[in-house]
Amino acid sequence: MLDFIARRLIAIIPVLGVVAVFVFLMLRLTPGDPAAVIAGDNATSDQIADIRTKLGLDEPIWTQFAIWIGNVLQGNFGESFFFKKTVAELIAQRVEPTLALAICTLVFAVSISVPIGVMAAYRQGSLIDKAVMGFSVLGFSVPGFVIGYCLIYVFAIELGWLPVQGYVRIGVNFWQFAERMVLPSLTLSVGFVALISRITRASVLEVLNEDYIRTARAKGLSNRVVLMRHALRNAAVPILTVIGLGIAILIGGAVVTESVFGLPGLGRLTVEAVLSRDFPTIQTVILLFSVVYVVINLLIDISYTLFDPRIRY
Amino acid sequence: MSTEPKRPVLEVRNLSVSLPKGADRVHAVEKVSFTVNPGEIVCLVGESGSGKSVIAFTVMGLLAKALKPTSGEILLEGENILTAGEERLRELRCTRMSMIFQEPMTALNPVMTCGDQIDEVLNTHTDLDPAARKAKIIAILARVKLPEPERIYASFPHQLSGGQRQRIMIAMALVLDPVLLIADEPTTALDVTTQAEILKLIAELQEGQGTGVLFITHDFGVVAEIAHRVAVLRWGELVEMGPTEQILSRPVQGYTKMLISSVPSITPVHRGVRRDGTTILRTEKLGKIYTGNAFFQKARVVKAAVDVDLDIRRGETLGIVGESGSGKSTVARCIARLIDPTEGKIFIGDTEIATMSARKLRPHRRRVQIVFQDPYRSMNPRITVGEFIIEGPMNFGLGRQEAMARARNLMETVRLDPNSLDRYPHQFSGGQRQRICIARALAMEPELLIADEAVSALDVSVQKQVLELLDEIRVRLNLAVLFITHDLRVAAQICDYVAVMSKGHVVEYGSAEQVFGSPKADYTKALFAAAPGRHWEFGKFAA
Numbered sequence: 001m002l003d004f005i006a007r008r009l010i011a012i013i014p015v016l017g018v019v020a021v022f023v024f025l026m027l028r029l030t031p032g033d034p035a036a037v038i039a040g041d042n043a044t045s046d047q048i049a050d051i052r053t054k055l056g057l058d059e060p061i062w063t064q065f066a067i068w069i070g071n072v073l074q075g076n077f078g079e080s081f082f083f084k085k086t087v088a089e090l091i092a093q094r095v096e097p098t099l100a101l102a103i104c105t106l107v108f109a110v111s112i113s114v115p116i117g118v119m120a121a122y123r124q125g126s127l128i129d130k131a132v133m134g135f136s137v138l139g140f141s142v143p144g145f146v147i148g149y150c151l152i153y154v155f156a157i158e159l160g161w162l163p164v165q166g167y168v169r170i171g172v173n174f175w176q177f178a179e180r181m182v183l184p185s186l187t188l189s190v191g192f193v194a195l196i197s198r199i200t201r202a203s204v205l206e207v208l209n210e211d212y213i214r215t216a217r218a219k220g221l222s223n224r225v226v227l228m229r230h231a232l233r234n235a236a237v238p239i240l241t242v243i244g245l246g247i248a249i250l251i252g253g254a255v256v257t258e259s260v261f262g263l264p265g266l267g268r269l270t271v272e273a274v275l276s277r278d279f280p281t282i283q284t285v286i287l288l289f290s291v292v293y294v295v296i297n298l299l300i301d302i303s304y305t306l307f308d309p310r311i312r313y
Numbered sequence: 314m315s316t317e318p319k320r321p322v323l324e325v326r327n328l329s330v331s332l333p334k335g336a337d338r339v340h341a342v343e344k345v346s347f348t349v350n351p352g353e354i355v356c357l358v359g360e361s362g363s364g365k366s367v368i369a370f371t372v373m374g375l376l377a378k379a380l381k382p383t384s385g386e387i388l389l390e391g392e393n394i395l396t397a398g399e400e401r402l403r404e405l406r407c408t409r410m411s412m413i414f415q416e417p418m419t420a421l422n423p424v425m426t427c428g429d430q431i432d433e434v435l436n437t438h439t440d441l442d443p444a445a446r447k448a449k450i451i452a453i454l455a456r457v458k459l460p461e462p463e464r465i466y467a468s469f470p471h472q473l474s475g476g477q478r479q480r481i482m483i484a485m486a487l488v489l490d491p492v493l494l495i496a497d498e499p500t501t502a503l504d505v506t507t508q509a510e511i512l513k514l515i516a517e518l519q520e521g522q523g524t525g526v527l528f529i530t531h532d533f534g535v536v537a538e539i540a541h542r543v544a545v546l547r548w549g550e551l552v553e554m555g556p557t558e559q560i561l562s563r564p565v566q567g568y569t570k571m572l573i574s575s576v577p578s579i580t581p582v583h584r585g586v587r588r589d590g591t592t593i594l595r596t597e598k599l600g601k602i603y604t605g606n607a608f609f610q611k612a613r614v615v616k617a618a619v620d621v622d623l624d625i626r627r628g629e630t631l632g633i634v635g636e637s638g639s640g641k642s643t644v645a646r647c648i649a650r651l652i653d654p655t656e657g658k659i660f661i662g663d664t665e666i667a668t669m670s671a672r673k674l675r676p677h678r679r680r681v682q683i684v685f686q687d688p689y690r691s692m693n694p695r696i697t698v699g700e701f702i703i704e705g706p707m708n709f710g711l712g713r714q715e716a717m718a719r720a721r722n723l724m725e726t727v728r729l730d731p732n733s734l735d736r737y738p739h740q741f742s743g744g745q746r747q748r749i750c751i752a753r754a755l756a757m758e759p760e761l762l763i764a765d766e767a768v769s770a771l772d773v774s775v776q777k778q779v780l781e782l783l784d785e786i787r788v789r790l791n792l793a794v795l796f797i798t799h800d801l802r803v804a805a806q807i808c809d810y811v812a813v814m815s816k817g818h819v820v821e822y823g824s825a826e827q828v829f830g831s832p833k834a835d836y837t838k839a840l841f842a843a844a845p846g847r848h849w850e851f852g853k854f855a856a
């Protein structure tokens with residue numbers, strides 16, 4: 001087990017290396033000069049050149065990379081060109097809304113999709129099954145911002161139950177925080193629910209054909225016990241895997257959802273940083289997302305052992 | 314045997330179960346009637362598709378939704394199960410009637426401990442408190458003769474052997490002393506020595522409790538071993554029923570006679586020792602050792618085959634007999650170089666191939682061909698039988714026309730219609746598919762044919778035909794055959810020489826007559842002693 005975790009953690013290093021190189025090159029090779037953006041519309045070319053020298057942008061590209069990586073390894077993520085703060089500070093400020101959104105979405109999505117997936121599998125071919133499958137096709141294909149605006153229109157504007165936009169910190173007022181999280185997390189859940197309910201259905205369907213399900217029924221257990229205790233737990237591993245892979249959807253979706261609902265989180269920070277060519281911020285945010293993705297998937301791999309005693313690392 | 318007029322525990326009257334539309338016949342089971350008395354073991358015998366399992370599942374109320382009982386009654390101690398509601402059926406399951414299944418490997422939930430799985434039965438059907446439940450479970454685990462019941466209680470199924478898992482199933486089925494036990498091929502997936510123990514256990518337990526047992530099997534050896542009465546089924550209909558002795562030695566119906574005559578005898582046929590042909594295969598200290606690689610822990614070493622010395626001459630059949638895990642398939646796969654041996658030498662003719670590089674080996678691949686156990690899974694379902702047969706020869710440079718002509722010839726050799734070469738595997742039965750697999754192997758014009766449990770998945774009447782076919786082909790083409798099997802009866806009928814393997818070693822090696830007639834190794838003796846129905850010489854009737 002420790003062996004496994006150690007090996008997996010070591011394997012993160014090359015992954016992040018590749019991400020770092022890729023992000024760095026992508027940004028440097030796309031057109032647009034951050035120095036010009038920072039200097040503003042009325043700047044002279046001398047001023048721009050000054051800024052460029054100050055930022056180190058006139059160095060050869062590999063020197064820039066070496067300097068950046070060197071700093072990152074020391075925990076120094078640089079200073080944002082645009083926000084005039086250290087990137088670390090910036091991220092610390094912005095992390096709460098995104099974290100809250102991600103957690104609420106996960107909780108929402110799993111608590112909706114797993115039960116409906118199980119029901120769809122149990123009643124394969126029934127109306128419930130068809131409805132769930134139909135919904136999941138819809139959930140995959142409708143873009144997040146459309147869902148977001150629809151929800152805002154119905155629940156915030158027409159019914160007036162929930163606020164349209166904005167964010168209140170959890171420490172400031174919990175209820176205001178909570179009511180502002182409902183619509184964004186619902187929006188972001190839709191795609192996730194579609195994905196997980198489908199895989200739950202498929203996974204449970206497969207398990208329902210297993211011999212031990214027949215044994216469980218031959219014991220005189222009720223359908224509910226057979227489904228929840230015997231089928232679902234055996235179906236858990238593929239479901240967990242997909243939840244882990246779905247974290248990528250969550251990250252991508254956060255960018256859109258935070259923009260729609262005006263949440264000052266990492267997703268919107270990414271958008272703002274990209275628009276203003278704020279290299280240090282973009283690089284750090286992407287690296288952070290990569291680390292989160294890899295670590296969550298490692299945790300999920302480890303959690304398999306809780307569900308299936310046959311899995312040993 | 315108890316034949317005194319007690320009320321039967323199970324009465325099946327005129328039972329019919331319909332198949333969904335589009336099946337090959339209307340009824341899975343048609344107008345079947347029989348009874349099981351307290352303390353009696355009734356065997357339902359039949360080949361695949363005879364409806365024997367359908368009857369078992371109908372009694373338990375566990376039929377697949379597509380199958381519907383259409384007429385008749387099933388009385389469990391007088392109560393009609395066919396009219397009982399789902400709730401009532403659940404109450405009856407495991408309390409009055411229990412079932413054990415064929416595959417102990419998959420019949421238990423892999424993510425729950427064995428103790429918890431038995432506990433579920435007690436928790437559902439009784440009001441016992443946890444301590445009393447645990448005590449009862451420990452007691453039943455001891456009764457099914459599992460060692461260290463406490464440890465077994467806390468074990469997961471994958472930590473136990475197949476035989477132990479079947480004991481868990483039996484414990485689960487019998488923990489509430491049901492009046493009826495349905496056993497659906499409970500020993501088919503087990504090794505012969507384990508099978509003997511499980512059969513003995515079932516017989517002991519049912520005798521002690523006076524349980525009626527409905528025992529489903531395709532194996533007449535098992536029938537001879539355990540049954541009081543036998544019912545023979547074919548295509549959903551009851552062909553013949555009577556006391557075991559009568560059915561086995563004086564069957565009336567032609568079908569029963571044919572079935573019993575098809576059971577291979579455990580006495581080897583006299584084929585004479587030839588030892589004059591050229592040696593086709595010779596292995597010298599062949600070994601295969603698997604080593605796991607771990608970072609920190611000690612690497613696990615599995616010796617799948619150790620110091621195996623075998624030889625086969627042209628026109629001879631060498632059988633390798635052994636239980637699962639004995640290494641018999643490992644040896645076969647090494648010889649075919651499907652896996653790489655780690656030690657020793659393999660000579661095909663004069664060519665040493667054990668250490669040959671993949672590139673150099675390629676021309677020699679043709680010389681050794683293999684037929685596998687499961688004809689359903691060893692053919693690509695998406696390509697026609699013709700393509701399946703000619704792919705190999707064409708790979709070795711034969712033109713399409715010639716290859717097709719060869720395939721047509723071979724279809725005749727294996728007694729199939731040459732015009733069916735453009736059909737797909739699913740259009741053939743299991744026995745036909747195995748013939749096609751043999752034709753595929755022969756298309757390569759091999760010198761050595763390996764049959765790895767090639768008849769184990771087949772019904773006994775089909776098995777007999779395929780065995781005869783293999784032997785005929787061996788004689789006609791003067792082939793060397795390596796025959797891997799766990800079935801002693803089959804080995805006795807087809808092998809000139811037999812090697813008995815256990816735990817990777819060849820423990821006995823000699824002519825079939827010598828090994829079967831006067832086994833020397835203790836392991837061989839134990840193996841023969843465990844063969845079901847070994848005291849029974851199945852008669853050869855003119856059908």
